[in-house]
Amino acid sequence: MTQLDSIFSHVDQNSADYVRRLGEAVAIKSVSGDAHHRPEVVKMANYIISWMDKLGVSHTSHDPGFQELDGSQVKLPPIILGTYGTDPAKKTVLVYGHYDVQPALKSDGWTSDPFTLVEDEQGRLFGRGSTDDKAPILSWLWVIEAHQKLGVDLPVNIKMCFEGMEESGSEGLDELIVQEAKGYFKGTDYVCISDNYWLGKTRPCLTYGLRGIAYYKLTIAGPAKDLHSGVFGGTVHEPMTDLFAIMSKLVAPDGKILVPGIYDQVRPLTDKERGTYNGIDFALPDYEGAVGGKVVIQDNEHEVLMSRWRYPSLSLHGIEGAFYSAGAKTVIPAKVTGKFSIRLVPDMDPAEVHRLVSTFIASEHAKLNSKTVCTVEPLHGARAWLADPEGPSYAAASKAVQRVFGVKPDLTREGGSIPVTLTFQENLGVSVLLLPMGAADDGAHSINEKIDKKNYIEGIKLLATYLHEVASA
Ligand SMILES: C[C@H](N)C(=O)N[C@@H](Cc1c[nH]cn1)C(=O)O
């Protein structure tokens, strides 16, 4: 039996423990976007730290300071830097992940409590953060534990960087990486991140690109307080009316962004790039399955992939301050804030995007001849990331996928954003790889987020095998 074979059987034998521990982590409501949950984000950091202590991972917690959230100053959660092994004869792999999650309420439409991990008869593990990103970050720890339990030497040094603000702009992390590039991060040979998803449900992938993001708050303020619509309706400029008018001008129903100039910076499609879409294992019906309906705009696979990976998109997320409860409240909200974001692609620059967006919104507001006050505020921004999927780390990951799953991985890009990826690439000057364990239908950020138990357990084996392959590369 090879070392990896014994690791694999150890992982299989301990799968119930891994699921139970994922349940402990999911139960911690580490929602970074809501000030009320901040103690829970810190609790999740402590959960990870307690495992690092048990496993002999040395660690430091970096305090990024404070952020302004919901009008008050809120302490940011720690960035945990862990070190396991410092052998100069071994390669050093830096793994990154995030321990915060998106918000979730049962009333959003979850079929079970979002913060209680529930396994169904198909082996799907439902719970907020199950796939994004709690199972992946814990899996790195289980890989270390498996080696220790079996007395197998881990063939690489591992550095870990786990943050609690990824879902809210990764505040403070870029600064730390720049500052520590020649300190804590020195000696990193490769960066590996497990925080995205396969293209379908069965074939694993290696991911070499991400879209960036520019997230906005658009506020329209009118009267000093909410008003009775019967008493005042028809006599005042209404913030909701103006907000709807402007938000409806940002994007067309066919997904085209209507902000003038927004497509000017998009890198043109070459024949070489077009060729990379051939042979990718991706089918429209599966995608519709993951979407949960026949509402896909494009009618062929390549266009869907290009729209997710290499073209920008603008999504309207929500409105703060608007009436949304049951009943028929006849109110004119005094101030409303629309939230929207633009996914950025190479070569879009967030500062130029902001200039275009704010100029356009100001001109659209002016056209309304309204006495309301309109302000646009960028919340967070990150450029897109694109890497060369060549070199020893990608080769090691490809071998690892073939060893664990018996198939060649797809080479993919991802429509979502992980702001730190580009920061690592630019400041550490090393290859960055995304090695996901979740499937396309996991529903990250959505209701009923899940990770399949099979993906979790095989994912632990995948990460372990990747480290072994890196060592022998
Ligand atoms: C891909 C990754 N798992 C993820 O979900 N990233 C988020 C990052 C983000 C940015 N603003 C808020 N969250 C995403 O792509 O939405």
Ligand SMILES: [Zn+2]
């Ligand atoms: Zn996420």
Ligand SMILES: [Zn+2]
């Ligand atoms: Zn994530």
